[in-house]
Amino acid sequence: MKNYTLVVMAAGIGSRFGGPKQITPVGPNGEFIIDYSIYDAIKAGFTKAVFIIKKEHYEIFQNTIAKRINKNIEVEYVFQELNDIPSDVEIPKDRVKPWGTDHAILCAKNSIEGPFAIINADDFYGRDSYFKAIKFLKESESDKEQAVISYPYGVTSSDYGSVKRAVLELENDDVIDLIESKITTTGNTAKCAPLDGSEEFEIELDHPVSMNLFCFKKSFLNKIEEDFINFLHTTKDLTKDEALIPNTVRHYLNKKDISLKNIVSEGLWTGVTYKEDLPLLQETIKNLINNNEYPEDLWSKEVKE
Numbered sequence: 001m002k003n004y005t006l007v008v009m010a011a012g013i014g015s016r017f018g019g020p021k022q023i024t025p026v027g028p029n030g031e032f033i034i035d036y037s038i039y040d041a042i043k044a045g046f047t048k049a050v051f052i053i054k055k056e057h058y059e060i061f062q063n064t065i066a067k068r069i070n071k072n073i074e075v076e077y078v079f080q081e082l083n084d085i086p087s088d089v090e091i092p093k094d095r096v097k098p099w100g101t102d103h104a105i106l107c108a109k110n111s112i113e114g115p116f117a118i119i120n121a122d123d124f125y126g127r128d129s130y131f132k133a134i135k136f137l138k139e140s141e142s143d144k145e146q147a148v149i150s151y152p153y154g155v156t157s158s159d160y161g162s163v164k165r166a167v168l169e170l171e172n173d174d175v176i177d178l179i180e181s182k183i184t185t186t187g188n189t190a191k192c193a194p195l196d197g198s199e200e201f202e203i204e205l206d207h208p209v210s211m212n213l214f215c216f217k218k219s220f221l222n223k224i225e226e227d228f229i230n231f232l233h234t235t236k237d238l239t240k241d242e243a244l245i246p247n248t249v250r251h252y253l254n255k256k257d258i259s260l261k262n263i264v265s266e267g268l269w270t271g272v273t274y275k276e277d278l279p280l281l282q283e284t285i286k287n288l289i290n291n292n293e294y295p296e297d298l299w300s301k302e303v304k305e
Contacts, residue, residue, distance in 0.1 A: 003113045004137055005048045006041045008034060009104045009212070010057075010121035011080040022121035023060055024272070026282050028289070030064070031298050033272075034121050036285065037130075038069050039294065042303045044130035045138075048074040050111045051121075052104045055079045068299040076111045080104050089232045092239045100242030101212065102228040109221050117215045118245070124281060125149070125213055126267020127293070136215050136263060146220060146249070147261040148175060149213040151269050154205030157185050160274040166210035166246035167192055167203060168262060175260040177253065178210060180246045196247075208262060210246060211269065223252055
C-alpha cells in the first residue's frame with residue numbers, strides 16, 4: 001500500500017501568541033488543534049504522521065497526543081534543532097528562532113516515503129482540506145505538479161492584528177506567483193506588505209491565500225534542500241532570517257521547474273495567531289462537536305478512513 005504522509009510543523013515559538021500554541025488545549029478533554037488535524041487526516045486516508053517538534057517538547061507530546069493517536073496511525077517524531085545544518089555555516093550566538101519551514105521539512109526528510117502534505121500545528125484547517133489534499137496526492141501523476149490548499153483571506157484574518165500569509169496570484173486553477181506578506185485588514189480590503197520588502201499592494205477579502213497546507217511529491221524534497229542551502233549562504237542576516245516554504249515554492253515556480261495547482265478548501269479554517277483568537281477556536285470546536293462532526297471524546301474509539 002502506498003504511504004501518504006502528513007508532516008506536522010510543530011516546532012515554532014509562537015511569539016505573537018505568547019507561547020507554544022501547538023500544545024495549548026482547545027478541546028473538551030484537553031485535545032490540541034493537532035488532535036483534530038490528525039483525526040481528519042486519518043478520515044481522509046493519510047497513513048502516517050510525522051511531527052516536527054523541539055526536543056524539549058518531546059516528553060509533553062509523549063504524555064499527551066502520542067497516547068491518544070498512536071493506535072490510529074503510524075507516527076514518527078523528528079527534532080528541529082539549530083545545529084542541524086551544514087558544518088560550513090557558522091551559527092550566530094544570538095540566533096534563537098528556528099531556521100524556518102524549509103528547514104523543518106528537511107528535518108523530516110528521512111521519514112517521508114512518498115507523496116506528502118504539510119500543515120502548521122496551530123491551524124485548524126477543516127476536514128474538507130484533508131480530503132482534497134489526499135485526492136490530489138493520489139491522482140496527480142507528474143512529479144512536477146505540486147498543489148496548495150487555499151482559503152479566502154477574510155476567513156484567515158484575525159480581529160486582533162496583522163497576520164502573515166502567502167498571497168496567491170492565479171491563472172485559472174494554477175498558481176503563477178505567491179508572495180509571503182504581512183497583511184492588515186482595512187475595512188473591505190486588506191493591505192499586504194511583502195516580507196521581501198517589495199511594493200505594498202491591496203487585496204479583496206475573498207482573495208486566495210496559502211496557510212502552508214501544501215501537497216508535494218517526494219522528489220520536491222531535493223529542491224527544498226537545494227534552496228535551503230542557498231539561503232544559508234546568501235541571506236542577509238543569519239541572526240533572524242528564515243527560509244520559508246512559500247518562498248521556495250515561488251522560486252521554483254519562477255524557474256518553471258514545477259507547477260502549482262490551486263485547490264480551494266471548503267473547510268472551516270480557524271487559527272490562533274493571538275491569544276485573543278483562542279475562545280473563537282474553542283467555540284468552533286464545541287459547535288462542531290454539537291453538530292456531530294467530532295465525538296466529544298475524540299479518541300474514545302478507533303478512527304478509520
